[in-house]
Amino acid sequence: MSEPERRPGGRTSRTTHSVLEATLAELIDHGYVELGVEAVAARAGVHKTTVYRRWESKQRLVLDALRSAAADALPAPDTGDLESDLRLLARSVVELLTNPVGEAAVRAMVSASSSSPELSATLRDYWAARMASMSPVVDRARSRGEVPAGTDAAEVVKAMGAPLYLRLLVTAEPLDDEVADRSARAAAVAARAGAFVAGAG
Amino acid sequence: MSEPERRPGGRTSRTTHSVLEATLAELIDHGYVELGVEAVAARAGVHKTTVYRRWESKQRLVLDALRSAAADALPAPDTGDLESDLRLLARSVVELLTNPVGEAAVRAMVSASSSSPELSATLRDYWAARMASMSPVVDRARSRGEVPAGTDAAEVVKAMGAPLYLRLLVTAEPLDDEVADRSARAAAVAARAGAFVAGAG
Numbered sequence: 001m002s003e004p005e006r007r008p009g010g011r012t013s014r015t016t017h018s019v020l021e022a023t024l025a026e027l028i029d030h031g032y033v034e035l036g037v038e039a040v041a042a043r044a045g046v047h048k049t050t051v052y053r054r055w056e057s058k059q060r061l062v063l064d065a066l067r068s069a070a071a072d073a074l075p076a077p078d079t080g081d082l083e084s085d086l087r088l089l090a091r092s093v094v095e096l097l098t099n100p101v102g103e104a105a106v107r108a109m110v111s112a113s114s115s116s117p118e119l120s121a122t123l124r125d126y127w128a129a130r131m132a133s134m135s136p137v138v139d140r141a142r143s144r145g146e147v148p149a150g151t152d153a154a155e156v157v158k159a160m161g162a163p164l165y166l167r168l169l170v171t172a173e174p175l176d177d178e179v180a181d182r183s184a185r186a187a188a189v190a191a192r193a194g195a196f197v198a199g200a201g
Numbered sequence: 202m203s204e205p206e207r208r209p210g211g212r213t214s215r216t217t218h219s220v221l222e223a224t225l226a227e228l229i230d231h232g233y234v235e236l237g238v239e240a241v242a243a244r245a246g247v248h249k250t251t252v253y254r255r256w257e258s259k260q261r262l263v264l265d266a267l268r269s270a271a272a273d274a275l276p277a278p279d280t281g282d283l284e285s286d287l288r289l290l291a292r293s294v295v296e297l298l299t300n301p302v303g304e305a306a307v308r309a310m311v312s313a314s315s316s317s318p319e320l321s322a323t324l325r326d327y328w329a330a331r332m333a334s335m336s337p338v339v340d341r342a343r344s345r346g347e348v349p350a351g352t353d354a355a356e357v358v359k360a361m362g363a364p365l366y367l368r369l370l371v372t373a374e375p376l377d378d379e380v381a382d383r384s385a386r387a388a389a390v391a392a393r394a395g396a397f398v399a400g401a402g
Contacts, residue, residue: 103315106371107312107315109371110311110370110371111308111312113370113371113373114304114308120373121373123371123372123373124372124373124374127371127372127373127374155383155387158364158367158372159360159364159387161367162363162364162366162367163359163360163363165363165366165367165370165371166359166362166363166366166367169311169314169366169370169371170307170310170311170314170324170328170366170370171324171325171328171359172314172321172322172324172325172328173325173328182356182396182397185396186356186360186388186391186396186397187387187391189390189391189394189395189396190387190388190390190391190394190396192394193390193391193393193394194390195383195386195387195390195391196383196387
């Protein structure tokens with residue numbers, strides 16, 4: 001993708017925004033496999049060559065759409081306490097997963113990951129970026145001495161989120177703030193005890 | 202389902218076994234939504250009325266098939282140490298999820314859970330039974346004093362498994378024994394610290 005944001009608020013930026021919004025909407029309605037660039041263009045009200053010119057592949061288009069949605073997410077919280085920060089993150093994950101649009105987007109990503117090894121690589125990059133955006137929570141806990149040096153921030157964040165995704169996708173159990181808080185607490189306790197020090201275990 | 206196992210090793214038992222195997226195979230090939238009872242009957246080499254007579258609905262049939270597959274799983278390990286027991290369980294989850302048939306079955310269940318609220322309830326029952334079958338690991342740790350009284354066994358087991366399912370389904374990261382061991386360690390550490398005491402957090 002070339003630099004679509006080079007004229008902030010201008011026509012390029014508005015077009016990019018419409019195309020990415022349309023991509024997310026098509027992804028939610030039809031899933032990754034059935035997603036068509038022409039349908040995205042029609043939904044965004046632009047000519048399909050506009051989309052083809054700017055995104056080299058469907059895969060890049062979807063990745064950009066997911067990234068732009070993620071960029072709208074809240075910044076990493078900073079309450080001064082690891083468990084409280086993780087609790088806020090866990091509650092925002094529950095909010096995402098219990099929202100019909102958020103749930104549909106997550107399910108579209110899940111089914112996409114099995115349909116294309118290329119998209120798996122894209123999803124790995126996407127999630128690595130998401131984890132990195134949340135890692136200040138763990139970095140700050142490390143500077144405060146709450147967790148040992150060498151604690152892998154991404155593993156702490158995944159330990160917080162994993163039980164929430166499990167309930168949505170696998171065990172079909174309800175999600176609420178109590179579940180979020182318990183998951184945050186378990187991740188914080190394990191992190192403080194050094195369970196996520198890289199190379200340990 | 203009436204009592205299909207009343208003649209062990211007999212024709213009823215063999216037919217049940219064939220139908221459940223065929224159901225799993227069809228579930229893996231076509232997913233829950235597309236799964237047809239007639240295709241199951243054809244694959245099992247029985248008449249469709251045999252299937253309809255024994256299982257009141259497609260949903261019950263799928264639940265029985267999943268239950269029979271789960272019954273083949275290993276009994277809860279008993280090494281005398283919570284973390285070692287969880288490590289064995291985590292490694293068997295990795296084995297399941299990295300096996301093409303196991304992965305397909307899990308993905309079929311995941312997509313099924315979104316397609317039918319009735320099946321969601323069925324999946325909840327199924328997973329509750331799976332968790333219960335592994336809970337002796339935590340119950341024994343509690344008797345040994347390794348984890349506090351009131352520790353919720355199912356939550357410990359889910360904390361061990363959740364990061365493994367997350368990597369398969371969401372973050373598209375590879376699974377191996379090292380990942381399994383780390384997940385088991387984090388769950389054991391959190392459990393010992395009392396993170397899964399019901400009502401806590």
